[in-house]
Amino acid sequence: MTFSWLSSIIPVPGYLLSMAVFNFLWLCLLLLITGLGESKPTPAGCTLPSLLDATQSELQAGLRLGCFTSVELVQTYIHRINEVNSKLNAVLQINPDALKIAERLDWQRQQGRTYGPLHGLPILVKDLIGTYDRMETAAGSLALVGSKVREDATVVANLRKGGAIILGKTSMSEWANARSSISSNGWNARGGQTYAAYHEEQDPSGSSSGSAVATDLGLAFAALGTETSGSIILPSEKSNIVGIKPTVGLTSRYMVIPVSEREDTIGPMARTVRDAAIVLQVIVGEDAEDNYTLVSPFHHKYPDYTAACNLTGLQDKRIGIPRNVIATLPNFLGSTADPIIASFERAVAVMEEAGATIVEDANFTAYEALLRSETPQRVVAADMLSGLADYLSRLTSNPNHLGGLEDVRNFTQHSPGEDFPMRDTHLWDMALFAGMNNTSPDFWPVYQQALHFGEDGGLLGALSRDGLDAVILPSCAATSVPGIIGTPVITVPFDAFPAGTSIRYNTRGDLIDAAPGIPLGISFLGPKWSEESLIAMAYAFEQRTLTRRKLHREVEPRNQLLDLPNWNRSSCG
């Protein structure tokens, strides 16, 4: 299936070119009339959306009307990536076949064949997600450079079936942040340090750092990220975008480099809730290669996530606030907790105005105990020992002959580009030292203990005690409990640190994680499989606030569809 996309390359037919020439002439006429041309409708009814914020419906309308082609979209996104990548390092690799794939999809559109809402739209995927093509799948590491997966990850296969163009691989915290205790978010040996765009040296958070930054800056229509604990939600917050962390099992993890089979999940990162819902719709599904997907309640009839985007989504919803979780924020964040909490209270007021009932003190009763416990990390370590060995055994090419975590650690410690020991391998050292994998007899009781923090003592307890539809939290505090039990979270842009916020660096002292203008998000948490309801709430909240476009970036790409050489203004007339 995948192979056929890449192998059959069909040239652009003549009438498509003449269509482009026709549109080009209209555009030139328009430019002559108006003098300059930003997002002006042409007589043919064309609007060229700014790629910084272009939505699925704007892009599909432009493609359908022939205002631009997928080839032109790919070209422009590549220009935009090249404009900012030397500074921000968001993208590790551009798909060398992206233009050919776009040509083929343009041709199919001309034939009246489209594969759905993503037809012809370029999407970036995290370097952890397997692509059976000419790109690497390496989790940012040198250890896996040159390795080959035997087929596309199921989520990638689903994207291709849905007509999306895999534009490239995004940068990330190496090994999804499961290697070192002293590294920085968004750093990997393959691409170096990723930065977000709202402040000099901004910490992009992680581990799906590049997916977040690239989506924010319109380097593609959207991106896929992965989350074990926080890796979609936290970088989405810091880059002012929407991230959906789906229920574990809603999206297949097949051919994705694993951290923990109990916690890993693949999800969309987009600029609007609706666009994230559209991407989610395409990647969900049962997959015999990942049996966690087989216990979904949906059985081939998945909810319509796009239809859930409804302005009444917050009306009559019971939404809880775990005040004891919020009360711990100053312990971690010092004085920067104050603006986060103040912003959160404003978000609560918006939800009340939208018809939600707010339930105070929907506390996570075991949260303080969770903060002192290492049990959840032991579960992840055990899963990683088993899961990585399994992933490596499925590769069709494994140039460094890696059999498991021990080999990966040894390779990394001997590879100068891996910055060892300045960036250590502490998480692997601990996992190997503990020696407990997830088939060990010791594992099950540890796992049950961890579940308590998320179930009775955490989110599920709060939801059932107070009959809640959802729980809300500042996004920075929203991910540890859902991580343990595999429940969904959605973050929506809401605010930014105000003027006067004191600048705070990460623990390495090389990235700024709090400063005026750095974005803040609000997260919605629900029980397993509740994405439809969470999307409805997130959409209603987003539409009442629409803060994303109000924030100021330090870096923005300037290239737009208009700037392509064949639309060069100076050649008009």
Ligand SMILES: *[C@@H]1O[C@H](CO)[C@@H](O)[C@H](O)[C@H]1NC(C)=O
């Ligand atoms: C999935 O399959 C594995 C063996 O391949 C088994 O150990 C596990 O219990 C199964 N999980 C589910 C949720 O069916």
Ligand SMILES: *[C@@H]1O[C@H](CO)[C@@H](O)[C@H](O)[C@H]1NC(C)=O
């Ligand atoms: C929005 O959702 C409500 C409740 O689910 C439903 O009654 C209504 O018809 C929906 N509106 C639209 C425009 O879909």
Ligand SMILES: *[C@@H]1O[C@H](CO)[C@@H](O)[C@H](O)[C@H]1NC(C)=O
């Ligand atoms: C919930 O947590 C808050 C903040 O720690 C605390 O003041 C309140 O008493 C708690 N409520 C319940 C019902 O435990």
Ligand SMILES: *[C@@H]1O[C@H](CO)[C@@H](O)[C@H](O)[C@H]1NC(C)=O
């Ligand atoms: C898991 O550990 C057991 C010993 O407890 C060992 O026999 C087995 O090979 C290990 N499996 C993996 C995948 O590491």
Ligand SMILES: *[C@@H]1O[C@H](CO)[C@@H](O)[C@H](O)[C@H]1NC(C)=O
């Ligand atoms: C560790 O890596 C080094 C360098 O790649 C290699 O020479 C050595 O054989 C490896 N040791 C083990 C135990 O695999």
Ligand SMILES: *[C@@H]1O[C@H](CO)[C@@H](O)[C@H](O)[C@H]1NC(C)=O
């Ligand atoms: C547009 O044309 C001018 C003059 O010929 C040239 O300098 C410029 O590089 C062109 N722009 C693009 C995007 O190719």
